[in-house]
Amino acid sequence: MPSMWPLRLLAALSVLSINALSYTPSDSHVLSRRQLHARGYVTEDALAGSYDFVIVGGGLAGLVLAARLTENLKTTVLVLEAGDSGDALADRINTPSGAYYESLLYTPNDWQYKTVDQPQAGNRRFDWPRGKILGGSSAVNAMYLVRPSEIEVNAWESLMANEDAEAAKKWGWDEFYPAMKKTETFTPPSDEVAQIGNITWSAATHGTSGPMQVSYPGMCVISGFRDLDFDAEVGGWAPSLEALGLPPLKEPNGGVTLGSLVGPSWINPSNWTRSYSKAAYLDPALSRSNLAVVLNSMATRIIFADGSSGDLRATGVEFASSPDGPRMTVNAKTEVILSGGVVGSPQLLMLSGVGPKDVLEAAGVEVKVDLPGVGQHVQDHLTAPVVWTSTGETAGDIQQAGSDFAKTKEFLSFINSATAFANLTRVFGTEGAAAFQKFVADGLEDSASKLVPSQSPEVIEGYKAIYDTIANKIFNTDVAVLELLLALNTPGEVSVQAALQHPLSQGRLYINTSSPFDAPIIDPQYFSHPADLTIMREGIKLVRALKQTPPFNSSLGDETFPGPTVVSDEDIEKWLIEQASTQYHPISSCAMLPRSQGGVVNAKLQVYGLANVRVVDSSIFPFEFASHVGASTYGLAEQASSIILISNNLPTNAVKGLAVPSFSTLALVWTSFFAVSVAAGPFIT
Template sequence: MPSMWPLRLLVALSLLSTNVLSHVPSDYLLQRRQLLARGYVTEDTVADSYDFVIVGGGLAGLVLAARLTDNLKTTVLVLEAGSSGEDVADRVNTPSGAYTASLLYTPNDWQYKTVPQPLAGDRRFDWPRGKVLGGSSAVNAMYLVRPAEIEINAWADLMKDDDRAAASKWSWKEFYPAMLKTETFTPPLDEVTRVGNISWSADTHGTTGPMQVSYPGIMMAQVGGWAPSLESLGLPPLRKPNGGTTLGSLVGPSWINPSNWTRSYSKAAYLDPVLSRSNLAVLTSSQATRIIFAEGSGDLRATGVEFASSPNGPRKIVNAKTEVIISGGVVGSPQILMHSGVGPKNVLEAAGVDLKVELPGVGQHVQDHLTAPVVWKATSETAGDITQSGSDFAKTKEFLSFVNSATAFANLTRLFGTEGAAGFQKFIADGLEDSASKLVPSQSKEVIEGYKAIYDTIANKIMNTEVAVIELLLALNTPGEVGVQAALQHPLSQGRLYINSSDPFEAPIIDPQYFSHSADLTIMREGIKLVRALKQTPPFNESLGEETLPGPDVVSDEDVERWLINMASTQYHPISSCAMLPRSKGGVVDAKLRVYGLANVRVVDSSIYPFEFASHVGASTYGLAEQASNIILTNNSLPTNAVKGLAIPSLFTLGALVWTTFFAVSVGAGAFIP
């Protein structure tokens, strides 16, 4: 007979908590929220010092906050320029809101823009980034698409000559488990699997992580034709998606909590469950303006972070006793380094910032995924039509959980044929020196060498393999339309971003140099051809009526290229402004994420990837933050499992914890930290 002690313990704890809570006022839920929110501090209540100061409460920053405070002897402050997001929680938590009620172009978005791009129609591109706790994980489209094993190993190879042991942390063998650690996977509903014709594998997902991973509560009929049509076009469905092989098609999972059909993101999953920890503080609406360093020789030691709530507000300093960790994202991280005097000498001098450490790679090597859609009139009802209908079904949580998730990945061989791909890859590889001499937006020898290293990796370790260069994405959220985007995955164009003022509240200059390398335009052109082939490919083509974009007048290669120059937009995946590369190659951080020339400052976010992956950025960045947490704790001789959950200082809290656990499991958008 099985033991009854777990049930008896649960009953005893429930009775204990009930007895304790019988003396609690009727507004207990309000008190509970106050208990969990005690981690929020103000400028008046923030302590003078913390062991770790995390600059940025975005995707990576909140993972770090949760993992570092596992050790109750370690104090952590998160500095976030945006709000907590509580006032827009419904828009964040509703998955379909990413398409129908987006927070982009609101105060919860940094609303960055590039400078005019001369090779892309002289247009200024929007670069939205989340300005709220959770960062872009609170506003993105929730795709979970991991990189290929080949790509991850190529990343590690770039660092192995500098520090083989540290570089191994970024190999597939060690990085893949870090990505799995972040998530708890729930299979799709049977009806969703049937309608969407979905192939999935629990083997390639985690089972105990904070992030909830699943599929929407409903599925649109058009999705069912995706896999068989892509297979007819030479891209068979992946039988184990997200397991290291990416060439093919998939209807992928998303960051969705199937218990209540809400968005799972870093605030809900990592931060909210630990906000009552006494060693964690979160200060919102406060922008870091610079890092403070101690005087001395050798690598500079950070002693604190200066911050302010507004451009004209008073500047205050919080001390960092152990480390400063920068998690400001692809724009914010190089920006804070440069305003702290760390970066290219010529940039800092022109901006009027005193040089502390000359590091020419800060803000360099910037890359981004570009995308463009083919759009047809829909011959059947789309999610956009249902949204517009105002029906009772359109208001259900199940329907509001619907997000786009059908994708496919194609390599050079699929785009050009075997001989054409070999010739195109050779053309690219042979052009390395010429491109390095003409296309690098820096005179630094180190940055030029870094450009070559990245270019060589893409040309000779990516483009001649089964790794994709184009992603196809199905979009069903516009009434009366079916769209399929072709997105460039391994751009050879590299740009930069830099400050041109000493005012940290002034947005930096962003110049990605889109289409500066001609191969990017050629690959996108072939991607559009592949998308258009779907019109002749059953059964997916049964959903497609007349093509409205690019339209029947765009026919020749030259027509398509002209159209792309004036139509392509960002896929919202910029990376590499603080690249993990050797210092001799314009790198900003080493394989332990430490900023070169600084003794105790690291960068942990998507800015450190040295080249783009054929994937979406979120999945790898959660893994990056998990891996970084282990590195930081190990390097500072701190146990990684000192506490699992919340501190329990009293009998009252024990009772409250029981009920809080039940409450969070039933309604929370995330999961408890394992």
Template sequence: MTPCLELLVLSLATPILGLQSLHDDSHFTRRTYVTPSTTSSSYDYIIAGGGLAGLVLASRLTENSSVTVLVLEAGDTGDAVASIINTPAATYYTSLLGSSYDYAYKTVPQSGANNRILNWPRGKVLGGSSAVNGMYLVRPNPAEVNAWHNLIAPNGTTAADNWSWDSLLAAMKQSENFTPPIAAVESVAGMQYQNSSHGTNGPLQASYPAYMVPVAGTWLPTMQAAGIPTSADADNGNNLGAFFATSAINPTNWTRSYSRSAYLDPASARTNLHVLVNATVTQVTWANNSVAGDLVASGVEYSTGLGAAVNTVTANREVILSGGAVGSPQILMLSGIGPSDVLEAAGVSVKLELPGVGQHLQDHLAAGVTWETRNDTQGSIYFSGSNFSKTPEFLSFVNSGIAYVNGSFLYAGNASFATFCESITGNVTNSSLTLVPSQYSQVVEGYKAIYESLANAIMPNSGIVEILLSINAPGAIVIQAALQIPFSQGRLYINSTSVFDQPLIDPQYFSHPADVTTMRQALKAVRQIGNTSPLKDILGAELTPGPTVVTDSDWEAWIRNNAATEFHPTATCAMLPEAQGGVVDANLKVYGTSNVRVVDGSVFPISFSAHLMASVYGLAEKAAVIIRAAANPSTTSASPSPSISTLSNTGSTKSGASSTSPTTLGWHLVAVFLLTFV
């Protein structure tokens, strides 16, 4: 779940009329969906989590008909709410967040954010957060990916080369089938792109909406006038500058493309693939023997709900955790792998002390400036009730005006930014002594390694802030700023032996002073952008934070009271050397185990200046190659067979009605925002 995030407006409760359910039941056989009574007793691979990465792996691994795979997904299929999932604009107006399709996590009170408890929604459905997110397919910056490579390279350069920029870019291109924007959309938005930077044979549909709200046409000229150039090729290694992001949209029918429709549905007739929904993995089970001193996973236990029977299934080869930045570390800790102090306090027997599990948690924080406008926004058209507002073309619109800006823009020149960077690098020792929420020296060393990588290799070369245009509310336009390179690191931990008790999430937001300073500078820049033509010419009064927020201290107080997560959490199962609090090696294998891997966004050891979804697709594609190679060492081919056809998402399910009641809000005083993630 990417799923990536833009500031979205939560609307009045209005049904989506333009698109009906588009999951095709004919793809599915009784052999694909199984029940606890019809599962096999064993499978070659058990995948804990049917989200973005889990379904990519399930599809790619079962291309080999001799390999058997079981996917265990805690959520439902999504068929009952298929019309909501499939309709891009429903992300804003009929959100599934807060329903049974959402884990609805919450943080512990955040002292750096005025002791607020922040919401952390994650998709609980086949496809995970890729089924409910904002659909942004934004790729990271090469400096960040190569810094990740360099962090894990001490464990072996050959394996680490899987995580270089060139390698990850190839995998991201492999995952997608790109279609350029239609002429009318390109004319309004003026977006630039290069076909050669995209894939054209992958399962995931990547394109742009069928319609572009006219006010979006002010985005690139305004950013250019404000000193932020247009990025001509944001997907090929330089995402600095302003652009319109590619989205996970299927242009054959203007629906969401996500890991279920792209990877699972075309593979669902395979007899070697089983999917069990509403089944939560409670723990990994362990064999009595070991291999070279490493724990051997014998399989997993799972349950259909709190108080329900616990079932066991055997893994002949591997257990793969794909539960995301929350689920994967939680399962590891419940299985006895993690920091001993945490496990013992929770009453879990320690099988393997691995201090980094749940540590190094990083996330993006965002806030926005809101103005009145009399021009048409997506919201004003949507609520008009016109025939056009109900068409698939209009309902395919998602916000995609975006920019990544470097520090010299925010800090008024290279000299001022250099001074800011020096203040950060000069404070690494004190920060590691006071800000690391762990008693273990390995985690402290990892904190230092991440900190120094961010300060020295990434900040000078990457966008430290993301700026987004949001035009969902009727009568209002928002420009959001989102911190991309946080120096605050937190942790996630358990205090119970039950997977049905939510873990404690403590990102330690704003624990490092650089983060609030960067957010302050970013929002001051956003206000200036709003005062720059041509966007200025269609804006009225500033609604939030309003004219009373002027000084640096005003901004910082407002930020601590209003910033919210972009829902891009990373690093809770970080790919770092074990001596630096790492959890997985360069082959994604959990240290101290012979056959347990983690494949999801939790393994990224640093926070990218990008939404996570594109990177996770690339990660999962690479992981499938690694796993196949481990099972067949003599295999030389690194490319999966081209057996997945692109899916047009046609057909219907038995029910397209939502089982939830969206929240009704008034618009006359203030816009209310919902962060939807990728």
């Protein structure tokens, strides 16, 4: 295995595709962070006795909610975050290329979860990194902005339509697409960037006044850029894929994903920094008197009212700073909102007595609501690369050389963003796709009887609903089943990953102890359904075809991974079993499905059996999209904030604090309160 393989994997971090910086004062370090955060960050002993909303988790979704809910000055909001602020690591977070060269993964700012051994994937344990820091995974991911297709989003809506058609409309394309656009302000690439990268886009598919900044890296504007080989590698991406039957996607992120693209990223073109939920949403809101954030505080359980009849009502959240530290409680007057992510949210529900009865009893937790779907339906994207030596200079070569060019903010903004999406017909051919789709569809009952890691009839029905959606609403359409990703960040190498987008394998995660400081058991059951392996095998073949296709192949040398000895279908499958890794997009552990199908939340994001607890994070998506998780999660959080405010009879947008004003306006306002300190240095905070 190549020594730089971890760097190539980071290119797929999209839970981890979620980031960028808007040009607020905190992003450019115009203000002292100590002054800016003095009001918003509070210590445990300075907490108020109660808040209207207690948000558990200061990750991507939690910070969007905190900012949007506190726009209404009648509300009070507390965010409980288990990690630190990230302020001391601002340079590493804000530099886009830091995701590859100075990653915070495998540090204390990463939860460092691991799966159990995966029998169908070489009995290997997989890393499941998650950001343990304000902004969550949006602070550590690779910043891809790729939205799902209209077909997929409408399929999501259809899963809930029979239960609550009106509420389900929020998750159909007509309403969810505007929510995704609401989060962002789009800046097109420069003419030179567009020409060299062969980039197409449509401003109409993006937002114009949201907190998140969306644009393209600035590397191409450096003089002498054309002396490098990026015009062959990035610029050759689209024409070579078109020759292979994947034409350029003219309007990326507009509801169709089939084709090739050099996509935008969560990046701030005013200073070439990462845009992510802390900088874009939280920092501008921290001065509000109705918002408080407590750091390094782990939620340990939800407190429920005694003697509740019907659905249990949460009265607060218990938390602690360490396993041996004192337990403290903060009261929630209106709602408790879980935004702990795909691992944290189901874990806290189970620790609080809400989940599968057998799991809770085995862990020594009193059962308050038997909800068998908690922790079930877990899905993830798997990926594997083909690697060639490079006859040209790659970004990794430049970074390793450490030239003056490599220290410029424009170079440090370069991140991988060339992708392509292929549907079943492109992967198998017309007749082969039809046969494969029929094979999968006909196997529903057999798969449900053998592959569901639960005996619950409800969970089994949910497995069937998800499986049927993939087999009959995705596999026979133009929705992608594979993503290809170009990576140029390893010295001397070019790699292209093939990533499975609609896995049929479903797993679970569960607690086996009552201690919140013990990580849950994570078992995604990778490759438990054989169709996943078959699709990835064909994806490797498609990637290898690029070696024979100009102009992209002009800078490709010998294949080093998997290498010339891996040739037959059997060889490729054996290699995938031994080498495939996660694309870092796990979802669905608190799936939005009917309760009769092992669902955890309804279409209003309310947990079944609980009167005032919602889940708002990527754990609620019922099946994987052919996209990166960030854009969907931002849209989810924007949509959720409106739902929550309206359901509690609170008007939205009472404070106009999150649209993006000009930098001069921001500077004028802030300098009237704080002393200005201008940041210096090549990297851009």
